[in-house]
Amino acid sequence: MISKREAVWPEPATTGNLPILSSCGDFRIDFSVPTRAVPPSAAALVGSLRGVGYSLETAIADILDNSIAAGAKSIEIQWEWNDGDPVGWILDDGIGMHADRLVEAMRFGGVGPEAERTAEDLGRFGLGLKTASLSQCRQLTVVSKTASGLASFTWDLDELRRNGSGGGWDLIEGDAGLSDEIRHQLTSGKSGTLVVWRKVDFGRTSDRPSYEAFLADLARVDAHLGMVFHRFLAGDARALRITLNGSRVKAWDPFLENDTSVIRTPEQDIAGPGGRVRVRGFVLPHRDRFRNEIDFENAGGPDGWTAQQGFYVYRHRRLLSAGGWLGLGGSRAWTRDETSRLARIRIDIPNTADHDWRIDVRKAIARPPDAIRRPLQRIAEDVRRKAREVFVHRGQYGSRRKAAGVSRIWQVNPEGAKRRYTVQRDHEFVELIKGRTDKTGRDLLEGLLDLIERTVPVDRVWLDVTEHGVPDQQVDGSELLTAALAMARMMERAGLDSREAVARLARMDPYDKVEDLEEKLMRKLRGAKR
Known part of the structure; x- marks a missing residue:
């Protein structure tokens, strides 16, 4: 039997043995096993x-x-x-x-x-x-x-x-x-x-x-x-x-901070493991807002607009992770899609947070800790929503023209609605036709609009965008002006005053993209009457 007085902590083995200490009540016993140094092959x-x-x-x-x-x-x-x-x-x-x-x-x-x-x-x-x-x-x-x-x-x-x-x-x-x-x-x-x-x-x-x-x-x-x-x-x-x-080597700024048309969200501080992080969102301008194609391509970045969207994680102002959504998005992680390609979010982390952000050896991958994923997702949801608005409305988000109300022919309905995309029945052209035809004509118009809504090629459009990207939507001012002039003349024949017709067209998508549309249309309409 071992007495309490004899049961003491052993001295650690210095060579050849690894101490394994076991205790049972007041007794501690030393079991040692042999060890062998195994240095790696260089x-x-x-x-x-x-x-x-x-x-x-x-x-x-x-x-x-x-x-x-x-x-x-x-x-x-x-x-x-x-x-x-x-x-x-x-x-x-x-x-x-x-x-x-x-x-x-x-x-x-x-x-x-x-x-x-x-x-x-x-x-x-x-x-x-x-x-x-x-x-x-x-x-x-x-x-x-x-x-x-x-x-x-x-x-x-x-x-x-x-x-x-x-x-x-x-x-x-x-x-x-x-x-x-x-x-x-x-x-x-x-x-x-x-x-x-x-x-x-x-x-x-x-x-x-x-x-x-x-x-x-x-x-x-x-x-x-x-x-x-x-x-x-x-x-x-x-x-x-x-x-x-x-x-x-020239700097490439993902956020175009010197561009006044960039939408910036307020910078937010988030307390997280390893220290506080600073987060700010940026919504870049629509393609139509760039001076030329070269500026647009440069702003897209080394890998292009779609790949460069998302979070940019910096440590001491050195970029670690460029683009991507860090696995956020709930049960179905967000992907880099066309409609959110204008969204970019800057995150600054301290170098005390390396372990919690799981920075890899190459300093090319960062993963946010669980404790701050929810606030990051809230910020990203807001920035992505604003980016979609700019993308869909071709740069008119937040402008005076949008605040005054741009008339759009298509309406996007919420999820769960019978149809996702429908034609606005109170659009100026729809109402104009209804007001100048009999019941049979109105019924035919309604049947036509119903047919168009039922056959919107959503799957085909989605596939084309996935495979080929968004089609070039650069505004051709002269083409739109010609189309608007033809519409103005039809509206005149339908009984509208020239100024009323031109004013309606100036508030109508896509004609609202033409600079000084009202002045140009009135000049052409007056010239045709002389």
Whole structure:
């Protein structure tokens, strides 16, 4: 029997044994099992990490996060085709790193995701520099400059493989024969960091891009960086200059904040796990409100209008998630549909909320915590409703013309109604015809309208929009003016005064889209009578 005096907590085993402590009342007994250290194979683990899912553009964006955290004001990105053996490098003018600090930066995992970070820190997992780089190349060299001089280290996947499955994490000291032309990029500044990718294979075994595909990849990089860092490039955050092969990367603002026709909802603060988030909705202008087709296409974004709708999640003004509805929408999650494509919502989260928002390694996916899904959905419902109004009414939402009442021939009925789409029976044209025909004529008109309502090709329209997008609905002013003139003359023959006919047409969809319609119609009607 073991006495109470003998039942004490054992000292933890220092090697070879894992203590398993069991207690029963006042007695505690130590059962130990043998253990064995199983360190991961460096070559195998790094090879697996290459498949995390980075694209070239997301990988480069992850490297730029480190430059921003280092206080960089200027970042140069250079890519050379090099006869099918591409080389890429990224140079910043940040504070740089001394040798010991650079070793830690090259360590997989770094300080880990649980470490407390400054508000300026855009990292989290301690993997970005290494995983992003090695997803695209097999040799990563980092050279950094401080007042104490230069320090450089290299990861080489081929060297790790040569060491075999039992090989260690052997970081190469030095730059592994980096060319003087690239190394000298650091000499002009007081401090900075140079990240060089060699043995570039873009994470592929044998499917290497052609020169044309390589140029297309760089175009995607340019567009992606302009979107992800647009608040830095435009001065909303700390000013930053980024160049790609000598050309300055331009900011792409998803919200067109300088456009006065954008509808903005009030900014709202929502308390959530990890800290408060700020949310604001934007409804972008209808296509008819843009000056030209180029401006319209640019506002659509890198992936186009339909794909770019939805939430934009930022951490310290760096874009994490661009578009999509974050799985909101109740039992049936919202999809990116044509009628809500003008809706975009900005969310700013603190970097203390990374865990709760489940930010992934690539910083490309964010998922809202359950505690704030309901308020986010309420905000999104309001923004989506406003966006549908603008989309359907072709930019007339909230305008004086709409407030005065635009006459529309079609009426959209609520769900559950016998028919979803019906012709307005009190429309000016309908009433005009009814008032100038006998009962037989009125019955024939009613039969015609009933037939039209029963045969609205909803399924066909929906399929066409899904497959081909919304048809071009740009206003052709001259065509509408000609149609309106013909209608005005018919209304005159029906007994209406010219001014009354023109006034009715000016309030009628789609003729209300023509600028100065009343003046133009009256001028043509008077000219015809002379």
